[in-house]
Amino acid sequence: MTTITILGAGAMGSALATPYRAQGHDVRLWGTWLDDHLLDAVEAGRPHPRTNVRLAEGTRLFRSGELEAALDGAEYVVLSVASVGVEKVAELALPGIARARALLLTSKGFAPDAEGRIELLPDAVRRVAATSGTPLPPIVAVGGPCKANEVAADRWTATLYAGKDEAIVAEVADSLSSTTYRIEGATDEVGLEVSAPMKNVYAIALGIADGLHEAHDEPFHNLKSATFAQAVREIAALGEALGGRTETVYGLAGVGDLEVTGLSGRNKVYGSRIGRGEEAGAALEAMVAAEQTVEGVPAAGLAVRLVEQIGGSLPDRMPLLAAVAAVIDGAEDPAGRVAAAVLP
Ligand SMILES: NC(=O)c1ccc[n+]([C@@H]2O[C@H](COP(=O)([O-])OP(=O)(O)OC[C@H]3O[C@@H](n4cnc5c(N)ncnc54)[C@H](O)[C@@H]3O)[C@@H](O)[C@H]2O)c1
Structure with a gap:
């Protein structure tokens, strides 16, 4: 059993709890300061408002003020906020991310650095970490055709996890693939992050x-x-x-x-x-x-x-x-x- 903290309780963050819980992992879902209404609905026993699917049973919820507790002991951290929030949330979560074995990234986008040069998101996260002198674990980018509502509903999905560290990609793919949510591993972070x-x-x-x-x-x-x-x-x-x-x-x-x-x-x-x-x-x-x-x-x-x-x-x-x-x-x-x- 691996402890996984998902940062961002929107459609994708909440959906990933389904396959990860199916594999028996300890899954924590942290909502940003914009997600309270989403967590309210889930706590009231209603389907998640973005996917219309109930959150996987046993998923532990954390509010925005509980980031430290959500990250305590996390082995994999999954960053799943909209691209505009990636740098901010990564910065807030850096101490916990630094202690994890892998940082997974579902967010999709490009980010300008201080000089206005455009970077791929993993490089933007690396820049944020380097600026504060925090070491990062290997990054594993998550892509491929995986609509959140279908992942949440446990429908067949093939997804690509790509990272420069082949061994950690293989470990993550092996540990997080479920019967229906199948992960292909690759080393081509750039190809995935451009696509x-x-x-x-x-x-x-x-x-x-x-x-x-x-x-x-x-x-x-x-x-x-x-x-x-x-x-x-x-x-x-x-x-x-x-x-x-x-x-x-x-x-x-x-x-x-x-x-x-x-x-x-x-x-x-x-x-x-x-x-x-x-x-x-x-x-x-x-x-x-x-x-x-x-x-x-x-x-x-x-x-x-x-x-x-x-x-x-x-x-x-x-x-x-x-x-x-x-x-x-x-x-x-x-x-x-x-x-x-x-x-x-
Ligand atoms: N929905 C999908 O099917 C799907 C599939 C694959 C990847 N993704 C990617 O996952 C990421 C999250 O998508 P989603 O569908 O969960 O979106 P969503 O709109 O349902 O949730 C967005 C999340 O980002 C956070 N967020 C938004 N603006 C923010 C800001 N300014 N600062 C900090 N946090 C902010 C929200 O609080 C929420 O947790 C996106 O980059 C998306 O492209 C989504």
Whole structure:
């Protein structure tokens, strides 16, 4: 039995309690200062408001003021907050993280450092730790097609855990895989960390094709498929430029996660609202008001900066990224923009 502390009691953090408890681990779920209403619902015996699934039995709950107790004796720490909160929560939890054997990271995004250079999230966490002189355990990035509500409901899921330390990845994968939640291990942290936020960006474009379908009551499947293919090409191009492996992009972390994110989820819903004719800013406001964080929106802007930072021929190889960024900024004719970026 391993003691696992999950930081962030949103959809994904709470969902992971299902497979981890199924393996008999001691699972603690810590809610941030934004999660009290989620923990209130769970404590009242209701399903988790974000997944509509009951929290796995035996999961121990900790409120934001109880971080130290939640981390006391933790062997694995799982950071599962939205990308905007990663640096802050990592900083608060550093003493406990430093004592753990592994830091797992489900959060997806990019982060700018003090000079404005864009980093992948594990590097941002390493920077936060280095700044305070705290040693970090090996980081294991968590990706692949794993919708939180399905993980919570114990439905078959294949997920990729990737980290530079092959031995700890193998240990974690072996210890956390359940009958239904199966973990593939890999060493390509960069490939996974590029795929994860980029699939959120491209799911916005996939959603635009769905929105056109709804608005016209006729399918735009050809456009959606061409968009999917171009998205995969662009994720692979960015991954390679940063030293990741193409096979990671063509596997669970890239193609697999792009498929599931383009089927459902907040990024796709935001895109489909735009495809139906809603103005991009208004669509985003409505979603934020409903507590629906659209992570692809900040990721798109940061990805554009990252691609410019890398330079060379890369910006020219990523027209769909540029189109999504323009659409988010309110460009006219969003569907035409996407089509121009993906049609040969
Ligand atoms: N939902 C999924 O299916 C899924 C699947 C794989 C990975 N993820 C990733 O896991 C991470 C969490 O996603 P989620 O679906 O649980 O989201 P969620 O919106 O349900 O929960 C977000 C969590 O982040 C915290 N948070 C939000 N803003 C914060 C801030 N400014 N400072 C500190 N904490 C903050 C919240 O308190 C909450 O614990 C995301 O990066 C997401 O991309 C989600």
